[in-house]
Amino acid sequence: MTRDRDPVSPPVALTIAGSDSGGGAGIQADLKAMTAHGVFGTAVVTATTAQNTRGVEDVHAVPADHVASQYDAVVEDFDVGAVKTGMLATAPIVETAAGLLARRPAPVVVDPVMVAATGDRLLSPAAEAAYEGLIERATLVTPNADEAAVLVDEPVETPADAAAAGRELVARGAGAALVKGGHLDGDAESVVDTLVIGDEEAAADPTVRRFENPRVATDATHGSGCALSSAIAARLARGEHLTDAVAGAIDGMEAVIRRGYDVGEGPGAVNPAAFDGGA
Template identity: 55%
Template sequence: MRPPQPDARPVALTIAGSDSGGGAGIQADLSTFAAHDVFGTSAITAVTAQHTRGVESAHVLPREAVAAQIDAVVDDFAVGAAKTGMLAETAIVSLVADRAADATFPVVVDPVMVATSGDRLLDRDAEAAYEELLAEATVVTPNADEATVLTDVEITGVDRAVEAGRRLLETGVDAALVKGGHVPGETITDVLVADPDAVETHDATGTTGEGAGELVDGAIVATFEHERVDTEATHGSGCTLSAAIAARLARGDDLVDAVGGATDFVAEAIAHHYGVGQGPGAVNPQFDRRSVE
């Protein structure tokens, strides 16, 4: 009989909602962690009934249940990084902000605020609570609509994304990745704006090559450009991106490299999307395990 051979690997935590259709939320996060050879743990904030066509209903878990999940994971596992997704309501946003303040690992915040239709998913109080969370976070990853909610800056291109990123830094977050997928054009440009002192903490100032950050007017600015894939199968793309960043941080990547690698990963996950369901489909974090370097 062969002796046991434990597989030691980094650990990441996702704090998000469950997607019964499997394309987004906790399910997409855990699949993305696995694709990066990272052990995934979770704290579920809400149970949704959804599929590739949309959300049918959602049940938010009690604050105490979410807190118990987070505390159980952090108490037992050496968490290397965490990410947030759907936090559902003010009480849970505030809870996660409190736990992030005590965290000894990077926290990636995907501010799930605006639906694909453009409708807001949180009330004003919950949006204000996000400012508390951002003050404790390593990087926030809003799409163009969410960045506008958070900063009042309409994202029409790279310059406006940089402006929004700078405003987000004023909340105390170390870095902001303003995603360009909702901005029309043949290419998608994601813009990272980071506090130089915070980036030094994560050793990202040594990054070189395409996508490497440059110091511009007191902030590190890096852009990541990809050809737009001709598909509407982007369900789960935001979850997958933030999970990929967290996984790479858990593995020890510096901040700029983690973001650059994650944007490359999502571009491929969209190009090789799952053709499932009666809607457009969902991104595929398992497109090629060999793609993770």
């Protein structure tokens, strides 16, 4: 006996990011977070990495023209409701992404993957400089404190610094900036994330909004930035207001970190499947 097909038609989001062979971050984490929010995830791979829970051993960037080909293939077939960018690897890829996204009306979440957990810079000076053009296209940019310091060329060590950095990023063209607070004070019992909203949004919301949540006592935060930015993009693809999308995604991160994966010989990784999706 055959059965009738009963398909679903979820919103579609796109991640433009690198692949993590260890499965904890990058494209792999992005797609898990999107699925957890009931969104169909599509992907443009910018680089492949040889990594696991202990660290990164090798990175191979994809040619920029192939990044463009992947992007064109996706948008020609899918109604993409939101885009997020992660690891972009090289200046030509950053510039290519900025040019491609300039043609799209969909919201864009830029997660500027620039600084490793060790504090090492991941991009060349040329690639860091190329982010100026991408920030201008961003509906939201989501740096951690170290990345915000690189972008604005000022130290970011306190929530007040985070607000100042967010205002600067908005002044440079971003619609809004979420400066993540996980790196601000590792000994604090709570994490303070700072959202700075541009003029268009400010009519309905405060210019600066802070989200304070208990810190989870763990070093297993690999993939947390990917999961958060992808969750925000998924919520935007579903049509949520920017502030609601940010608040909902941040609220879900406690479970994503607390219920993280204990796999491999390193600290482990976050669990994007733990998002409740907010649906």
